């Protein structure tokens with residue numbers, strides 16, 4: 001522990017962010033990492049608890065107190081080594097993680113938690129700037145070949161770990177660029193995409209082969225994979241010693257109410273990736289804009305919030321976001337600590353401007369000339385535990401663009417069916433995460449990780465599963481594994 005009285009002396013420092021009106025004019029990141037001195041002071045707030053709940057609150061069990069202390073001592077190189085020992089991609093989590101570690105921090109009981117995420121962000125950015133993040137190719141090759149289907153955080157973490165264990169890894173991605181939802185989904189203003197390219201280069205230097213525009217099994221063609229060529233599941237099984245399915249949970253939840261087929265009613269994921277493509281400089285991107293429109297976003301989560309930020313940047317006339325559930329009440333923190341509290345969360349996109357309402361049900365989309373023009377809603381009463389329409393609460397509001405951001409129900413089933421893997425009750429690829437045979441599907445030598453196994457989740461969980469799955473594959477191939485779990 002660096003400074004024994006640090007938590008008494010210093011306050012939590014937020015990262016600086018560009019002015020709301022200015023940042024709405026572009027798609028670049030607008031959050032700045034802490035300076036060395038600020039990060040040092042933030043690290044000094046850590047109490048180096050006997051039982052560091054931050055570590056158990058973090059899905060990848062980052063060794064947080066150690067790097068807090070190292071940053072306090074300004075030993076940045078050891079700090080990044082410690083951070084990398086549990087997390088392949090801190091530059092992703094340091095930007096987009098909701099930081100369950102901070103909710104679990106002991107200091108959080110009666111003060112602001114240690115700004116763990118901001119310290120992580122500062123460490124990894126400094127490490128890259130200082131040239132400390134270099135390829136770590138395996139000293140020996142195993143002669144084994146592994147195919148990874150999907151290049152989201154789960155597939156990438158799995159591939160990097162396996163390559164470092166000496167296996168020849170090929171990542172197949174149906175889209176034209178690597179990164180999964182980090183690339184096509186999460187807006188550039190939350191995470192710029194050159195960060196992914198830089199990691200891909202590192203992984204290539206470690207021996208990972210990347211194949212874009214390759215669709216494993218029979219996945220449907222979407223916005224990102226028009227030119228994808230099919231790769232037969234049987235051939236993949238014949239050509240590789242193990243296959244990892246890390247295709248994410250891409251089947252969106254729909255809202256089948258009257259008017260669903262009107263022009264202007266879209267899934268969020270028909271909208272967000274187009275903006276990622278425009279920022280990437282792609283030509284002939286589909287013409288779907290929020291500019292000058294009354295935009296209504298149905299769904300109160302992360303994806304909905306990303307639609308808010310993107311619509312504001314397009315110059316929407318108005319932006320409204322509805323959530324089906326009740327507005328969360330602020331609970332006494334001690335009642336839930338160290339677990340993740342359900343409470344009202346206001347993202348940086350919300351701060352940029354949006355009408356938000358809760359307990360709202362959508363009854364119909366109303367159109368003119370085949371195009372959506374209005375939305376009919378009603379308030380819902382959740383007191384009985386089920387939604388009951390509040391009589392007399394029906395109303396109509398203008399809507400030229402409706403974005404459905406109600407989450408994802410499961411992976412695309414055709415991919416799982418192409419391999420014949422058993423599914424769980426929710427349609428995810430079935431595999432356990434503990435014990436012998438973990439991450440293995442019902443089909444010999446086929447493994448699975450990330451959203452494809454656990455259902456829609458978070459980047460940090462995908463990294464965890466990718467790492468743990470890599471160890472399971474390594475054990476399967478070699479009979480033992482020295483990869484960390």
Ligand SMILES: Cc1cc2nc3c(=O)[nH]c(=O)nc-3n(C[C@H](O)[C@H](O)[C@H](O)COP(=O)(O)OP(=O)(O)OC[C@H]3O[C@@H](n4cnc5c(N)ncnc54)[C@H](O)[C@@H]3O)c2cc1C
Nearest residue numbers: 150152153154174180181216247248450451457458459462
């Ligand atoms: C709009 C949006 C915003 C989000 N924001 C956040 C956030 O701020 N913080 C956070 O922690 N989480 C966020 N999430 C969730 C997070 O992005 C996911 O949980 C995470 O990316 C899952 O990682 P994954 O590797 O399992 O799958 P994905 O990232 O979905 O990657 C799967 C990849 O597999 C490819 N693929 C699928 N099928 C095939 C096939 N048959 N052949 C070849 N390739 C295939 C897909 O094209 C895709 O590239 C967000 C999600 C969305 C949709």
Ligand code: SF4
Nearest residue numbers: 046047049054105106
């Ligand atoms: S719980 Fe908070 S104060 Fe305790 S070790 Fe972790 S970061 Fe430091």
